[in-house]
Amino acid sequence: xxxxxxxxxxxxxxxxxxxxxxxxxxxxxxxxxxxxxxxxxxxxxxxxxxxxxxxxxxxxxxxxxxxxxxxxxxxxxxxxxxxxxxxxxxxxxxxxxxxxxxxxxxxxxxxxxxxxxxxxxxxxxxxxxxxxxxxxxxxxxxxxxxxxx
Numbered sequence: 001x002x003x004x005x006x007x008x009x010x011x012x013x014x015x016x017x018x019x020x021x022x023x024x025x026x027x028x029x030x031x032x033x034x035x036x037x038x039x040x041x042x043x044x045x046x047x048x049x050x051x052x053x054x055x056x057x058x059x060x061x062x063x064x065x066x067x068x069x070x071x072x073x074x075x076x077x078x079x080x081x082x083x084x085x086x087x088x089x090x091x092x093x094x095x096x097x098x099x100x101x102x103x104x105x106x107x108x109x110x111x112x113x114x115x116x117x118x119x120x121x122x123x124x125x126x127x128x129x130x131x132x133x134x135x136x137x138x139x140x141x142x143x144x145x146x147x148x149x
Contacts, residue, residue, distance in 0.1 A: 066100040070116040
């Protein structure tokens with residue numbers, strides 16, 4: 001039996017258990033804070049760069065494109081459309097024959113055709129993704145860009 005005893009009315013009395021409790025409590029608190037500081041930014045960064053869209057691209061299909069306005073399938077086809085030369089040398093009427101009529105939106109002000117490709121990808125998606133097709137002064141396809149609104 002120890003010569004020391006704990007008297008709550010006398011805070012000067014030694015209490016070896018209190019020191020151990022304090023060290024364990026401070027260690028747990030520091031561990032939780034450290035874990036939060038390390039894990040939370042990692043999860044946040046992963047969420048920012050996570051792409052919620054299917055990674056697989058599909059070959060461009062004009063009839064499927066025209067029948068799927070604002071759908072995910074347009075997003076999956078756009079790379080093939082832009083790299084296979086489908087739009088090269090085409091007039092506005094030719095592009096509309098392939099892709100359908102452009103939307104009546106702000107991009108038409110610039111003499112371009114715009115096509116909705118669905119919601120923006122990623123965890124903070126609040127905008128829409130558009131394929132905007134621009135034409136030169138001669139009315140021939142010039143370039144196409146993927147933009148968000």
